[in-house]
């Protein structure tokens with residue numbers, strides 16, 4: 001095998017030892033304090049290098065014209081697309097409007113498409129999120145609900161934490177505790193490898209504020225029922 005190259009940007013091994021639990025709350029994605037010390041361009045350069053090493057180690061011929069660009073393609077996809085939600089700079093700005101019409105019933109945004117990645121295997125999680133809130137003083141542009149869901153999905157995730165991160169953000173943005181999040185998803189790590197079960201799917205929920213009351217919970221569940 002060729003002698004491995006070294007990347008232009010060396011790894012800072014000391015910061016690898018940081019204990020993420022000591023600096024983060026339980027529902028935050030465990031990021032190192034120096035997670036954004038490198039620019040996106042530098043991250044792409046480094047991931048290209050290491051993904052090339054992975055392919056090389058697997059015995060793939062990187063001079064093949066179809067494989068040649070793959071390390072860079074994967075690096076761009078990770079940083080700019082599928083994991084862009086790791087960077088708080090990419091968090092959507094949710095513009096609020098005053099609830100002048102005093103709408104005080106439930107608003108449900110259902111069937112929001114989710115494409116996330118399992119943090120244990122780095123393969124896709126594909127599903128739908130249904131979110132709801134009961135407005136108090138403010139209402140939010142509908143598309144912002146979809147954007148918030150998609151922002152947190154674009155991270156390596158476990159479904160439980162994804163559900164809680166979305167609920168938490170909705171509470172903060174909407175200034176209300178009355179939020180519900182329901183996610184139903186297929187995990188390709190369960191379907192396409194390991195236990196190879198294509199028939200099962202995973203449901204997670206977070207009901208807060210008024211949604212803890214059976215009446216509102218049932219109403220919400222009825223709206224999202226197919």
Ligand SMILES: Nc1nc2c(ncn2[C@@H]2O[C@H](COP(=O)(O)OP(=O)(O)OP(=O)(O)O)[C@@H](O)[C@H]2O)c(=O)[nH]1
Pocket residue numbers: 118119120157158159160187189190193194195
């Ligand atoms: N709780 C939770 N577990 C998940 C999620 N996505 C994947 N997993 C599980 O994470 C576990 C990782 O377990 P390990 O035993 O370390 O991994 P593994 O040897 O590849 O396990 P198998 O998938 O059973 O082959 C697996 O049981 C996955 O099904 C998720 O969103 N939430």
Ligand SMILES: [Zn+2]
Pocket residue numbers: 118119120121122123187189190
């Ligand atoms: Zn997995």
